[in-house]
């Protein structure tokens with residue numbers, strides 16, 4: 182699960198002041214494998230013919246991130262990270278207390294052993310991809326159905342100390358984004374990350390549907406907060422210089438180092454050499470990484486073309502408007518909780 186968003190998020194649109202400092206500069210993005218069994222229609226990651234990161238390399242990347250780049254958040258992405266469980270476990274165990282670890286997954290490989298492991302590592306945030314009702318969730322997954330097995334695991338997942346659901350919204354499902362959000366809430370989910378499909382050719386009517394759905398979701402969240410419910414929206418706390426993608430210290434499954442996981446997109450594969458800033462054997466120093474990173478993010482975005490960038494910026498602006506609208510209610514809600 183590379184949600185990119187998964188972790189993904191408010192993007193590059195204009196924002197009201199966020200409740201906490203930007204952390205995108207200090208994020209280790211570990212692409213432990215590019216493989217994934219689900220093959221979501223909206224997922225651009227090139228998945229075939231790539232190696233997996235080894236345990237040794239993943240732990241070395243963590244050490245490098247802390248010692249050379251100052252540490253921060255660690256986001257374990259894929260593909261589907263739980264296809265290499267030994268690598269994921271090693272990274273979590275190697276993370277020092279100063280590093281907050283986020284594990285994104287499609288949920289199909291979560292079993293009792295994983296639940297026990299996550300309970301034993303309560304500082305890890307598990308981010309599960311669940312888009313809403315089966316019709317839309319499974320309808321977008323070309324590699325198999327995951328809705329029923331994932332929903333069956335929810336009662337146990339909801340007991341985890343840090344558990345967030347990423348609701349990805351494709352252009353074709355934007356019209357039902359609010360009803361899918363209500364459905365997820367009806368399952369007991371209270372912590373969300375909303376993710377409009379990135380780098381997709383959103384049409385005007387689809388963006389209008391997204392706007393209407395986000396208005397309804399915003400109304401619902403405000404009502405919940407007013408009633409004292411602890412609904413959490415991760416997007417309120419994340420900012421990124423490039424919409425929807427994760428900028429930071431990206432270590433790919435083949436040990437290359439990039440500044441942005443845009444490069445995972447299959448249609449940008451030909452730019453891999455140009456975007457490479459080093460490898461785990463020859464990593465860039467922090468200053469060179471910062472400088473070259475900005476340039477590589479710019480040319481990758483340029484390569485995607487104006488139409489896609491405009492569509493992405495418009496979808497991102499819809500999400501940004503939702504966040505900006507919610508900040509006052511969020512601060513009021515927080516004040517009530519701490520009173």
Ligand code: SF4
Nearest residue numbers: 182183217220221224
């Ligand atoms: S679960 Fe879907 S979005 Fe995540 S890596 Fe697999 S195909 Fe991509």
